[in-house]
Structure formats: structure tokens, C-alpha cells
Amino acid sequence: MTPDLRVLIVDDDFRVGGLHRDAVADQAGFEAxxxxxxxxxxxxxxxDRHPDLVLCDVYLPDGDGIAFVSEIDVDALVISAASDADTVRRALRAGALGYLRKPFDPRLLRDRLDGYRRYRNLLTAGDVDQETIERAQRALHGRDAVPATASQTATERVILEHLRDGEASATAIAERIGVSRATAQRHLANLAARGAVEVGLRYGATGRPEHRYRLS
Known part of the structure; x- marks a missing residue:
């Protein structure tokens, strides 16, 4: 049996770090x-813990996350609220396999992890041909592209109509339109990938972050 891929999260906000840890732990084939x-x-x-993949923020209290990514011999994804092009390019030059801008829908992280697992499977050991190299590169990002012109489903149109009243969580949307939370979250993730809605974080009374969705 192939061992689970070990993932280390580096984030100065312990609540966000915990949220990402839980997302990794829920993904088959990964150990958070x-x-x-x-x-x-x-x-x-x-x-000491030999991770296979590091998810690293940029701004850390005792140093620069991108500089840290460049110094380690470990695969890494940069996850940050920094949105300027210079920072993104610097992260990619430093060797990051990808860049996720916070906040983002959890489904995007799951897709990145799934792509990374396929990337690792393709580049496990030994000689590889050019086709395999290209397949591995596509695996890292191949599931992200959603055509901007993709047609909306009836459920998505209802969700957008309800979001005209203001931002809401996936749970609240599910209750309003009479579907399961998982169904609402799936449609919200599709809408977010196409740019129809934006996703943000709000900390509740328990301190646990909650994803909130609003019209773009």
C-alpha cells in the first residue's frame, strides 16, 4: 500500500492553519x-517530520515564507492573502508548485491536493519520457480550468438569486433552497471557480472560521 503523503501547514494564524489541516486530513491519501x-x-x-508537501504562507512573524520555500528541498504550495503579481512571480521563481490566494473555497485546495497526488504518482522514480513529464505538469492544475461561459444549472441560478440579499454560508444557502449542505457547497464552488461569487472567511463565536459567499 502506498503511504499517505505528509503535509505540513505553515501559517501564523492558528485558526486558518487548523482549517487547512482539517481539509488535508479529510483528503484520502494524505496525512496532515x-x-x-x-x-x-x-x-x-x-x-524532524519529513513532509512530502508544505503549504506555506508568505508573511510569517519571524521571516519570509517564500524565502523559506526556496531553501527547503521539499515540494511546496504558497498560500497567502498577498495578491500582487510580484509576490506571485517571486513564489513561483522560488520553486513553489502553485499559489493559492486566501481566502479560497476549500474545494480548490482539495483539487490542488488531488493534482499533487497524481503528479507524484507520475514522477515516482526512474526515467520518464516527455509525455509523462507533460502529464505530470498538467496534473498540478488540470482540474482548475472551468470555462467562463459554462452554463448555469437551475440550482446555481437559485443560489445566485438568494445571494442578491447579501452574503451567506453554504449551510444557510442549503436551508433556504432545500438542498443538502454538500450540494450547496458543490454548486457554490463551481460558481466561485467561474468568478460568479466570491468567498471569504468569518470567525464565529467558537473561533472556527466559516466560509461566506457573496456575489462578485
Whole structure:
């Protein structure tokens, strides 16, 4: 049996780090290591816990996440609220396999993890031909492209109509339109991928982040 891929989250916000850890833990084939909050802790975790993949924020209390990505011999995705093109290019130059701008729909992270697993399966060991290299590169991002002109389903049209009243969670939308939360979340993720809705984070009374959706 292939061992689970070990993922280390580096984020100075322990609540967001926990949210990402839970998303990784829910993904088949992955093991979520306990998140760390800074570069010093991250260096020790890479040395002692040997992750296969690091999910790293840019702005950390004791250093620069992109510089950390460039110094480690570990695959990495950069996850940050920084949206300027210079930062994105710097992350990719540093060796990051991808860049996720916070906040984002959890489905996007699941797709990235699934793509990374296929990428690793294609580039496990030994010589590879050009076709395999290209397949591996496509695997990292191949599930992200959703045509902007994709037609809306009836459920998506109802969701958009309800969002005209203001932002809402997937649970609230599900209750309003009479579908399961999973169904509502799936349609909201599709709408977010096409740019029809935006997703943000709000911290509830328990301190646990909740994804909120609004019209773009």
C-alpha cells in the first residue's frame, strides 16, 4: 500500500492553519501534520517530520515564507492573502508548485491536493519520457480550468438569486433552497471557480472560521 503523503501547514494564524489541516486530513491519501506558525518551527518540522508537501504562507512573524520555500528541498504550495503579481512571480521563481490566494473555497485546495497526488504518482522514480513529464505538469492544475461561459444549472441560478440579499454560508444557502449542505457547497464552488461569487472567511463565536459567499 502506498503511504499517505505528509503535509505540513505553515501559517501564523492558528485558526486558518487548523482549517487547512482539517481539509488535508479529510483528503484520502494524505496525512496532515500539526501546523506550525513561523519559519523557525517550520525548519524544525521539515528536519524532524519529513513532509512530502508544505503549504506555506508568505508573511510569517519571524521571516519570509517564500524565502523559506526556496531553501527547503521539499515540494511546496504558497498560500497567502498577498495578491500582487510580484509576490506571485517571486513564489513561483522560488520553486513553489502553485499559489493559492486566501481566502479560497476549500474545494480548490482539495483539487490542488488531488493534482499533487497524481503528479507524484507520475514522477515516482526512474526515467520518464516527455509525455509523462507533460502529464505530470498538467496534473498540478488540470482540474482548475472551468470555462467562463459554462452554463448555469437551475440550482446555481437559485443560489445566485438568494445571494442578491447579501452574503451567506453554504449551510444557510442549503436551508433556504432545500438542498443538502454538500450540494450547496458543490454548486457554490463551481460558481466561485467561474468568478460568479466570491468567498471569504468569518470567525464565529467558537473561533472556527466559516466560509461566506457573496456575489462578485
Amino acid at each position: 501534520l500539526e501546523p506550525v506558525r513561523g519559519v523557525r518551527e517550520a525548519r524544525a518540522a521539515v528536519r
